[in-house]
Amino acid sequence: MPTRAWEWTVRAEPGCKVTVTNPTDAELVAAVLAGHRDAFDGIVERHRRHVYQLCYRFVGNHEDASDLAQDVFIRAFKSLRTYKGDAALGTWLYRIAVNVSLNKVSAKSVRPEPLDALLRTHDLRAASGAESASEAVLRHERAGQVRAAIARLPKKQRATLILRMYHELPHEQIAGILGSSVGAVKANFFHALNNLKKLLS
Amino acid sequence: MKHLSSPELVEFIEGTLDARRAAHVGACDICRAAATDLQDVMRRASSVDNQVPEPSPLFWDHLSARVREAVADERTGGASWWLTSWRPFAPAAAALVVVVLVSATVVMRRPAPPVSVGEARETAHVEPGMDIDATIDPANREVWEVLTAAAADLELEDAHAAGLSVQSSAIDRAVQGLSADELNELGRLLQSELKRSSN
Numbered sequence: 052m053p054t055r056a057w058e059w060t061v062r063a064e065p066g067c068k069v070t071v072t073n074p075t076d077a078e079l080v081a082a083v084l085a086g087h088r089d090a091f092d093g094i095v096e097r098h099r100r101h102v103y104q105l106c107y108r109f110v111g112n113h114e115d116a117s118d119l120a121q122d123v124f125i126r127a128f129k130s131l132r133t134y135k136g137d138a139a140l141g142t143w144l145y146r147i148a149v150n151v152s153l154n155k156v157s158a159k160s161v162r163p164e165p166l167d168a169l170l171r172t173h174d175l176r177a178a179s180g181a182e183s184a185s186e187a188v189l190r191h192e193r194a195g196q197v198r199a200a201i202a203r204l205p206k207k208q209r210a211t212l213i214l215r216m217y218h219e220l221p222h223e224q225i226a227g228i229l230g231s232s233v234g235a236v237k238a239n240f241f242h243a244l245n246n247l248k249k250l251l252s
Numbered sequence: 253m254k255h256l257s258s259p260e261l262v263e264f265i266e267g268t269l270d271a272r273r274a275a276h277v278g279a280c281d282i283c284r285a286a287a288t289d290l291q292d293v294m295r296r297a298s299s300v301d302n303q304v305p306e307p308s309p310l311f312w313d314h315l316s317a318r319v320r321e322a323v324a325d326e327r328t329g330g331a332s333w334w335l336t337s338w339r340p341f342a343p344a345a346a347a348l349v350v351v352v353l354v355s356a357t358v359v360m361r362r363p364a365p366p367v368s369v370g371e372a373r374e375t376a377h378v379e380p381g382m383d384i385d386a387t388i389d390p391a392n393r394e395v396w397e398v399l400t401a402a403a404a405d406l407e408l409e410d411a412h413a414a415g416l417s418v419q420s421s422a423i424d425r426a427v428q429g430l431s432a433d434e435l436n437e438l439g440r441l442l443q444s445e446l447k448r449s450s451n
Contacts, residue, residue: 194300237259
C-alpha cells in the first residue's frame with residue numbers, strides 16, 4: 052500500500068500542525084476520536100479490501116457486498132469509542148463485518164453473482180488459455196452448490212468456515228472475532244465440515 | 253487409546269496435532285475414517301473458486317467516498333456523544349435559566365398599578381388557601397414547568413461557572429421588601445433548615 056500522510060491540528064496547541072506519515076491504526080483511531088474525521092478515511096482505505104472480501108464471501112455478489120462493506124464502516128465509525136484496542140483494529144472490523152453479514156444473510160438468501168458476470172472474469176482466464184467456457188460453467192455450478200450449502204450452515208459454523216477456509220485466518224484470530232475460545236472455534240470448524248459434507252452429498 | 257476429539261481431528265488434518273496423538277490415527281480405523289471424511293469435504297470446499305472477483309479499480313475510491321458521505325452527519329462514540337457534547341454549553345444554559353428566573357421574579361414583584369376595590373374584586377381570582385399553581389394560565393403552564401424543572405436541576409457550581417453570584421445588597425433589598433407574614437415564614441424556614449443541617 053502506498054505511503055500516505057495525514058495532517059491535523061493539535062487541539063491543545065492552536066496553530067500547531069502534526070503530520071503523521073503512514074500512521075498506525077491506533078494513531079488513526081485516536082485522531083478520529085479527537086475530532087479529525089478525515090483520519091477515518093485512512094482506516095477505510097487500509098481495511099476496505101479485506102472487509103469487502105469477507106462480506107462477499109457471505110453474500111456471494113458484488114452489489115450486496117459493497118452495501119455491507121459500507122454498512123460495516125459506518126457502524127465502526129459510530130461505535131469507534133467502544134473500541135478499546137485490546138484486539139487489532141482489523142479483527143474488530145472483521146467482528147463487525149461478520150455480525151452485519153450474518154444479519155443480512157439471515158434476512159435475505161444468498162444471491163450468487165450472475166453467470167455472465169463470472170464469465171466476464173472467465174474471459175480473462177480464457178484469454179490466457181487457462182480454461183474453456185464449458186469448464187467455467189461447470190466450475191460456476193459447483194461453486195454455486197458449495198456456496199448454497201455453506202449458506203445453510205448454522206451462523207457460527209458458517210462464519211468459522213469462511214474465516215478459516217477462505218480467509219485463512221488462524222484459529223486464535225477467529226476466536227477473537229467470534230468472541231469464543233480457540234477450542235470452540237476448532238469444534239465449530241469440525242461441525243461445519245461435517246454438516247457441509249451432509250449438505251453436499 | 254482415546255479417540256481424537258473434534259478439535260484434535262481438525263488439528264490432525266491441519267498438521268498441527270502433536271505426534272503422540274497423531275500416531276493414534278494410524279492405529280484407529282474410526283479416527284482415520286473421520287479424518288479422511290474431513291479432508292475430502294475440505295478439498296471439495298476449497299476447490300471452488302474461492303477468489304473474490306476483483307472489482308473495478310474505481311470501486312475502492314467510490315466505496316471510500318460513500319462511507320465519507322455517510323459518516324459526514326454522524327458523530328463518533330455511539331449513544332453517549334450527546335451526553336458530552338452539551339457540557340461546554342452548560343454554564344451558558346445555566347446563565348440563561350437564571351436570567352429567565354430573575355426576570356420572571358422582577359416582573360412578578362413589580363408594584364401593581366393602583367386599582368379600585370371594585371376592579372380588584374372583578375379581576376382577583378385567588379382565594380385565601382387556594383393552590384397558587386392552579387392560578388397559572390394554562391397557556392404558560394408548559395413554560396413554567398420547564399423553568400421550574402431547570403431551576404431544580406441547576407447546580408450552584410454551574411451558576412458560578414456562568415459568572416453569576418449573589419450580592420448581599422440584593423438579599424437586603426429582598427428581605428426589606430417582605431411583609432410581616434413573609435418575614436415570619438422566612439424565619440421559620442431558616443430555623444428548620446438550621447435544625448436539619450445541625451442533625
